[in-house]
Amino acid sequence: YDSGAGYMHRYVLLFIVFLIVRKISSAVTHYTLPEEMKEGTVVANLATDLGLDVTTLTKRKMRLDIIANKKYLDVNKETGELYIVEKIDREHICNTKSSSSCYLRLEITLENPLRIFNIELEVLDMNDNAPHFRRDAIHLDISEATPKGERFSLSNAVDPDVGTNSVKTYYLSESEYFNIEIQTGRDGSKFADLILIKTLDREKKENHNLILTAVDGGTPARSGTVNIFVHVLDTNDNAPTFDKAAYNVKIMENSPIGSLELHHRRLHSGVQRCLLVQSVSSRDQERKAGGETACAKGLQIHRVQHPERDRTVRD
Ligand SMILES: [Ca+2]
Ligand SMILES: [Ca+2]
Ligand SMILES: [Ca+2]
Numbered sequence: 001y002d003s004g005a006g007y008m009h010r011y012v013l014l015f016i017v018f019l020i021v022r023k024i025s026s027a028v029t030h031y032t033l034p035e036e037m038k039e040g041t042v043v044a045n046l047a048t049d050l051g052l053d054v055t056t057l058t059k060r061k062m063r064l065d066i067i068a069n070k071k072y073l074d075v076n077k078e079t080g081e082l083y084i085v086e087k088i089d090r091e092h093i094c095n096t097k098s099s100s101s102c103y104l105r106l107e108i109t110l111e112n113p114l115r116i117f118n119i120e121l122e123v124l125d126m127n128d129n130a131p132h133f134r135r136d137a138i139h140l141d142i143s144e145a146t147p148k149g150e151r152f153s154l155s156n157a158v159d160p161d162v163g164t165n166s167v168k169t170y171y172l173s174e175s176e177y178f179n180i181e182i183q184t185g186r187d188g189s190k191f192a193d194l195i196l197i198k199t200l201d202r203e204k205k206e207n208h209n210l211i212l213t214a215v216d217g218g219t220p221a222r223s224g225t226v227n228i229f230v231h232v233l234d235t236n237d238n239a240p241t242f243d244k245a246a247y248n249v250k251i252m253e254n255s256p257i258g259s260l261e262l263h264h265r266r267l268h269s270g271v272q273r274c275l276l277v278q279s280v281s282s283r284d285q286e287r288k289a290g291g292e293t294a295c296a297k298g299l300q301i302h303r304v305q306h307p308e309r310d311r312t313v314r315d
């Protein structure tokens with residue numbers, strides 16, 4: 001009777017029985033638990049929930065398999081309790097932002113008779129990450145000629161948590177020149193645009209230091225900041241001006257040529273000033289190189305090229 005055909009017959013029968021068992025056990029037991037729970041925390045009592053005799057678990061070689069790269073949980077064969085052996089980090093298991101639900105799939109196996117139970121563990125997100133910016137500072141060079149209303153996109157903050165635990169909004173430190181507008185990307189991510197609300201004046205203020213804060217919607221909320229350094233670029237928006245509308249110079253007749261010019265000295269790097277009996281000064285606040293200083297030489301104007309800053313004309 002123990003022929004090859006009979007052996008095959010028994011094998012096929014066993015396979016069918018196995019399939020039926022798989023089918024019976026296809027009902028999935030669902031649990032939910034928050035991430036980051038301490039080691040040793042009991043998630044559920046499997047013996048109670050699956051209707052198993054707790055005294056037979058060791059004898060039936062109860063086994064837990066997890067479809068994951070770490071052994072996050074184990075089962076106590078004495079009590080039937082499912083407990084945590086390693087902290088479950090939702091951001092590690094489900095690092096994509098696309099789905100807000102995150103699952104760990106477990107399989108419980110018992111022998112004599114063979115029973116397999118599928119367990120689905122939904123890991124709930126906790127607000128355990130603060131929004132952070134990839135860089136410490138954002139540097140912006142903005143011309144003082146930039147019109148009011150111009151916007152500048154700022155790099156966004158990232159927060160690996162999902163839903164309300166992720167970046168919710170941004171705040172900008174007090175500024176009379178700048179404001180921000182919150183934008184929502186296609187994937188729901190939030191970012192901010194910097195908006196110029198008052199025209200800049202380099203001659204008044206050359207650098208603006210701002211702080212951008214990203215806040216998430218968790219309870220309690222967490223936040224991250226980044227410095228924004230705005231450097232105002234110069235444009236030629238000032239004409240030279242004299243400190244008086246008119247100057248009177250008295251010169252004796254027959255004065256020798258050059259007698260009015262006493263001396264001129266260098267004040268500080270690149271700036272020349274001609275100091276004479278009567279002084280005439282003209283000031284231009286622009287930054288660009290190539291300005292001119294005019295000094296009276298007798299009754300002629302002598303121009304001096306100098307590289308930067310206060311162009312001063314003295315007579
Ligand atoms: Ca986490
Ligand atoms: Ca989280
Ligand atoms: Ca967060």
Ligand SMILES: [Ca+2]
Nearest residue numbers: 234235236237
């Ligand atoms: Ca200017």
